[in-house]
Amino acid sequence: MSASADEVDFPYRALSRSAIAAFVLFLVGLVGLIPPFEAMLALALLGVILALLAIRSIHRYPNEFGGIGLAKFALLANALLLVGGISLHSYVYLTEVPPGHVRLPFYELKFDSEPDRPTQTAVEVDGKDVFLKGYIHPSSGGGMLRQFVLVGDLGTCCFGGQPKSSEMVEVTLTNGQTVKAGMTRRKLAGKFTVNKVPRTQTDFDNAVFYRLKGDKVK
Numbered sequence: 001m002s003a004s005a006d007e008v009d010f011p012y013r014a015l016s017r018s019a020i021a022a023f024v025l026f027l028v029g030l031v032g033l034i035p036p037f038e039a040m041l042a043l044a045l046l047g048v049i050l051a052l053l054a055i056r057s058i059h060r061y062p063n064e065f066g067g068i069g070l071a072k073f074a075l076l077a078n079a080l081l082l083v084g085g086i087s088l089h090s091y092v093y094l095t096e097v098p099p100g101h102v103r104l105p106f107y108e109l110k111f112d113s114e115p116d117r118p119t120q121t122a123v124e125v126d127g128k129d130v131f132l133k134g135y136i137h138p139s140s141g142g143g144m145l146r147q148f149v150l151v152g153d154l155g156t157c158c159f160g161g162q163p164k165s166s167e168m169v170e171v172t173l174t175n176g177q178t179v180k181a182g183m184t185r186r187k188l189a190g191k192f193t194v195n196k197v198p199r200t201q202t203d204f205d206n207a208v209f210y211r212l213k214g215d216k217v218k
Contacts, residue, residue, distance in 0.1 A: 013063065013064060013065060013066040014064065014065055014066065015065075015066050015067040015070070016054040016057060016058055016065045016066065016067040016070075016071060018050045018051070018053045018054035018057065018071070019050075019051065019054035019055075019058075019067040019068075019070045019071035019074055020067070020070070021047075021050050022047040022048075022050040022051035022054060022071065022074035022075070022078060023047075023070060023073070023074040023077075025043045025044065025046055025047035025050065025074075025078065026043075026044065026047050026074055026077045026078045026081060028040070028043055029041060029042075029043035029044040029047060029078065029081055029082075029085075030081065032044065032081070032085050033081075033084075033085050033088065035089070035092070035185060036133075036185050038085070038089050041081070041082060041085040041086065041089075044078040044079075044081040044082040044085065045078075045082055047074060047077075047078035047081075048075060048078045048079055048082065050074075051071050051072075051074040051075035051078060052075060054067065054070075054071035054074070055068065055071045055072065055075065058071060096131070096187065097131045097189075098129075098131060098189045098216060100129055101129045101130055101131040101189050102125055102128055102129065102130050102131065103130070103131050103132075104121075104125060104130040104131065104132040104192065105132070106132060106133070106134055106151075106152030106153070106167075107152065108121040108122075109121065109122050109152070109166055109167070109169070109210060110152070110164070110166050110167050111164075111166040116164050116165050116166050117165075117166065117209070118166065118194050118209045118210070119166065122166075122192075122194050122209070122210060123194060125192055126192065126193055126194045127191070127192070127193060128191070128192060129189065129190065129191055129192075130189070130190070130191075130192040130212070131187070131188070131189045132150075132169070132187075132188060132192075132212070133185055133186065133187050133188070134150040134151055134152050134153075134169070134185065134186060134188075135150065135151055135152075135153065135154060135183065135184075135185055135186065136148045136149070136150060136179070136181050136182065136186065137149040137150070137151050137163070137168065138181075140181060141181060142181045143180070143181060144178040144179070144180055144181075145173075145178060145179055145180070145181055146172065146173050146177070146178050147170070147171065147172045147173070148170075148171055148179075148181070149163075149168045149169070149170055149171070149208075150168065150169045150170075150171050150186070150188070150212070151163050151167055151168050151169075152167060154183065165207050165208060165209045166209055166210075168208060168210070169192075169208075169210040169211065169212050170208045170210065170211045170212070171188060171190075171211075171212045171214050172211070172212070172213055172214065173214045173217060174190070174213055174214065174215050175215060177214070177215075177217055179217050186217060186218065187217070187218045188212060188214045188216065188217050188218075189214065189215060189216040189217075190212050190213045190214035190215045190216065191212070191213045191215075192210065192211070192212050193210070193211045193212075193213075194209060194210060194211075195207075195208060195209055195210070195211060
């Protein structure tokens, strides 16, 4: 059969849906470069898979599917995003803790059972210089803040109502520092203490277990 006959039999080639989806996943996956949305980089992995499927389908059925250029671009772009994003976040993770400080993940402060109380990890780092990341609770007020309550995630901050005592840290910034209230995840370093006599923080009914005197904030 001649080439002209092929063109008559197959006058139209559909653009591969897998190639389109792979490209869209790349665009959405770019959000994964922004902390704290690192998990979005998983979309780049899915984009790589869809791009490979698209290339395979186009090669197998060249007269039915088009978009080989888009598929190859999506494959390369998603692969670079996945490798570059993981490398970027790994570098940040390995270098963000100031010298002499201990990384303190927020989930290690939350006590999962009742009654609520400080965790063993919190007791172990009591009085030490720590580094932790979290969000300023809206009840702390607006504008530039020197003192505020830090919580571990956006769910607790925005939709979870009043956090448990073990889900928040009362932060006081030192050396005249202030930070603007908002939904940005903050990185803080300073001396962490467990309140020997838990006290109630303004706008919260439950007691506050943890305090941080922050000497560095970002």
